[in-house]
Amino acid sequence: MTTRRPFRWPALLTPNGRGIAYGGDYNPDQWPDEVVDDDIRLMREAHVNTVALAIFSWDRIEPREGEYTFDWLDSVIDRLGAAGIAVDLASATAAAPLWLYERHPEVLPVDKYGHTVNAGSRQSWQPTSPVFKEYALRLCRALAEHYKDNPYVTAWHMGNEYGWNNRYDYSDNALAAFRAWCERKYRTIDALNDAWGTAFWSQHVNSFNEVLLPRHMGGDAMVNPAQQLDYERFGNDMLLDFYRAERDAIEAICPDKPFTTNFMVSTDQCCMDYAQWASEVDFVSNDHYFHEGESHLDELACSDALMSSLAAGRPWYVMEHSTSAVQWKPLNARKRHGELLRDSLAHVALGADAINFFQWRQSASGAEAFHSAMVPHAGEDSKVFRGVCELGEALETLSAAGVQGTELERADTAILFSAESEWATRSQTLPSMRLNHWHDVRDWYRTFLEAGERADVVPLAYDWSAYRTVVLPTVLVLSAADARRLADFAASGGRVVVGYATGLVDEHFRTWLGGYPGAGDGLLREVLGVRGEEFNILGDTGEGDPTEIALTLQGGAGACELTTRLWQTDVTSTAPDTTVLAAYHGPAAADWELGGTPAITCHPYGEGEGVYVGCDLDRHDLARLITALSAVPEGRAGAAPEPGMAAGAGAAASRGLDPSILHTVRVSADGATRFDFYMNRSKRAVELEGVSGEPIIAHQCDPLPSHSGQSGAAYTLGRNAILVTRLVR
Structure with a gap:
């Protein structure tokens, strides 16, 4: 894990600079100037104390190349500051002005089919374009020079949702940067050939100048999964490099204010390796939008659990969420009565000390006109705005009570999340195309809630050694080093719960040999005391084959029936001291030649144990498993907690x-x-x-x-x- 920047939290304009931050994205350039004073009146009524400003204002700040117009922005910031409202000022580079694209069309990204991505939306630029970077950094420096001493600007907001529209670029600039990235990573072309397994399909490259991007190769062509995984890493790194360049340009001029950028963590999106990004911000921020339906609160809590870990237990910032419906889904559900306040305080319950929305005033035009806001189209005499005011009062109450700065207590269990495994499960070269690591993390998280417990969500790359139990749901990619960490954790008294599609390939997407799960040249099998030879994949094949298999789980409360519907590892041997907790049975199991085959096992390892869940289960069945496991004494007595993070206290x-x-x-x-x-x-x-x-x-x-x-x-x-x-x- 890389060294983190020191934690710095943006001050409010309160007498002591403290309080839970409350507000949202503010876009006064969408409105006549006279609206600003009315906005400030309503902000004070709603108890707003901060806004994010100028996120998409590049064309207003620099309407023509080299001509800067700060007067309008100065006026807005001064009026906000006089009203006690702090400003989180953006670098304004998320959407470039059209004059830049007209002058330099070569900065536009290219998709995998070779088509130029046209201007007119957000982030229509190549992260590796030296031309675009020159323009962007010049703007950053101009903003920093102008506002470095402004007392109302208390934080800097770099870019906006990096990767939203340019995560995958296949331009010539990207090709040159990818080749350089590969050379830095592998140093020799022989090392790259070995890592990518280029002996398959005649893909051997003789020099880094022959390395290709994984562009479209035909209707049913399959990309080399090792090459694709490195391309995912490269895209993450290129955008992280761009963020650093913007931050460093401003910090060189204005070093005394904290820096952040808004992550995009929900269980339907987590496109970057935020375990890396979290080390590069002064305070961690996130944009989270709710999932309608019965998973609403659970999904929010799961996403927030990862955010709390990314923040290393320190408070974090909700930069965007919605007061009600959004406009970018096929069906856009509004929030029910009470959900605006409940969702916002749920973020606080999971460690957030800032609650902000997109956006302050609902747009009258443009692509997000029907995205809800703090002041809706209906105006201040509306249920939404009354809810916004109610929330402002509640956050002031929590601030006065002393919530700000307190830290979330840690649970007993860590569910391990890996951005690389999330990327890897999208590969079209796996036994099933229905794998999804992040959704499995969510389902395990909800499982613990169903069982009356709470788990944390922790990046695999972080330190999880102080937990009692770690769970690995579809952590497809496991290096030898990570397999050793798991073995050491179990040996010292921890419980390792390994899911069915975990530890199948190494960090180069090279399959571990000798039987499944093979991570660490068989070390993971040794921890679990099992060996599988094949995967049985179910689905509606239209041929009359069974589409689900029953298994009987033995637990402290007696036997119960579970059902698997996707994946069963054919475990052909177990260690003598392995306990079979569940085995397949019934006509479907017999049809698939799995009758009596171990499905869930427990194996002692050192002072702890390894639990193998060799099949998919829905969360209700997983909750039954957790209940059964709770009757099995754990080897780990507990570990010394970190200050303010008492292990197990929350659970x-x-x-x-x-x-x-x-x-x-x-x-x-x-x-x-x-x-x-x-x-x-x-x-x-x-x-x-x-x-x-x-x-x-x-x-x-x-x-x-x-x-x-x-x-x-x-x-x-x-x-x-x-x-x-x-x-x-």
Whole structure:
């Protein structure tokens, strides 16, 4: 893990600079100037204390090459500052002005088919274009010189959602940069040939000048998966390099204010390796948009769990989310009553100290006119704006109570996330095209909630040694070094839970040999005490074959039936001390010649153990597995927690609660003050008893009369409810 930049949090314009940041993207250049004063009036009514400014304003700041017009921006910033509203000022490079494209069309990206990506949207530029970089950095330096001493600008916002439209560029500039990247990585062409397995399909290259981008090669052609994985890494690195160049250009002139850029982490998008990016920002920021339906709150919490890990346990920043519906999905559901406030405070419950929306005032034109905002088309006399004001009051209440700066308590379990495995599971060369690492992380996260527990989501590259259990869901790519880390973790008393498509290839997409899962030249098999020879892949083939297989799980509460519908590893041998927790049975298993074959196993390894889940299971069946595993004594007694991150405290506090309640805890650095957040995950009302501490927020909650002998208060949590209490020790 690379060295992180020091944590620096942007100050507010409050007397002590503290408070939970609240506001959103502000685009006054979309409106007549007289609207600004009305906006500021409404911002004060809504308790807004910060805005992100000038994200898409390059053409207004530099309407013609070399001509800068800062007067309008100066006026807006001065009026905001006078009203006590801080500015997170963007580098304004996310969307270039059309005059630049007219003058330099060579900066436009190229898609894999060789087509030029036209201007008119965001990020229509090549990350590797020296011409575009020259223009962008010149703008960065001009902004830094002009605003370096402005007291109302308290943070710098680099770019916007890097990679949204130019993650994959196949231009000649990208080709030259990719060749140079490969040479830096491999140093010799023989090393590259070995890593890419170029002996297959006559792909041997004689020099780095022969290296190609994985462009389109025909209707059913399959890209070399090792080449594709390196291209994914390259695209990540090129955009990270561009971010660094922008940041460094501004920091050379204005070093005393913190820098960030907004990540895009939700379980339907995580395009960058943010485990790398997190080390390059002063505070971690994210744009998160809700998933409608029953997974709404769970998906938000899973994404936020990864954000908390990326922030290394420190508070992080919600740069964008939505007050209600967006406009970029096939169907755009609005938020129900209470969800605006519940979603926002759920982010706080998972460690955020800043709640911001896209955008302040809903656009009257353009591609995002029907994207909800803090001030909707209906104006201030609207349910949405009243909800925005209610949220502002709630965040001020939490600020006054001391939530800002407290840290999220860690769970017992870490679900390991790997951007490289997410990229790898998209390959069209795997046993199944239905693999999705990030969705499996989400399903395991929800599984723990269903079991009445809470897990953290931690990048594989980070340090997870202090947890009791780690789970690897479809972590397809495992290096020998990572296999050794897992073995050492188990040997020292930890529980390693390995999913069915984990550890099949190394970091070069080279298959580990000797049987599955083979990571570390068989070390992972040794930890798990199993060896598989083939994968049985199910699906609707139209040939009458069974499409699901039953398995019986043995647990502390007796046997229960589970079902697998996609993937079964044909485990042909187990170590003598391996315990079979579940085996396939029934007519479908017999039809596929899997009757009696181990499906889920547990194997002692050193002071700990390895659990192998050799088939896919839905989250309800996984919850049954977690319950069964909880009856199996773990080898690990626990590890020393980090300051402010007591291992297991959050999970332990949640035990005994109705699984419909998501419970998190934030604690002050000195441990003296504790904030408990309780959220209703279900559509029904849920009773919560034994609540200690002073209620700070009780949104859609009703107190219940205390029962005789009951310790603590009791509440009914309605749909979309959130309860926050404070306990001072």
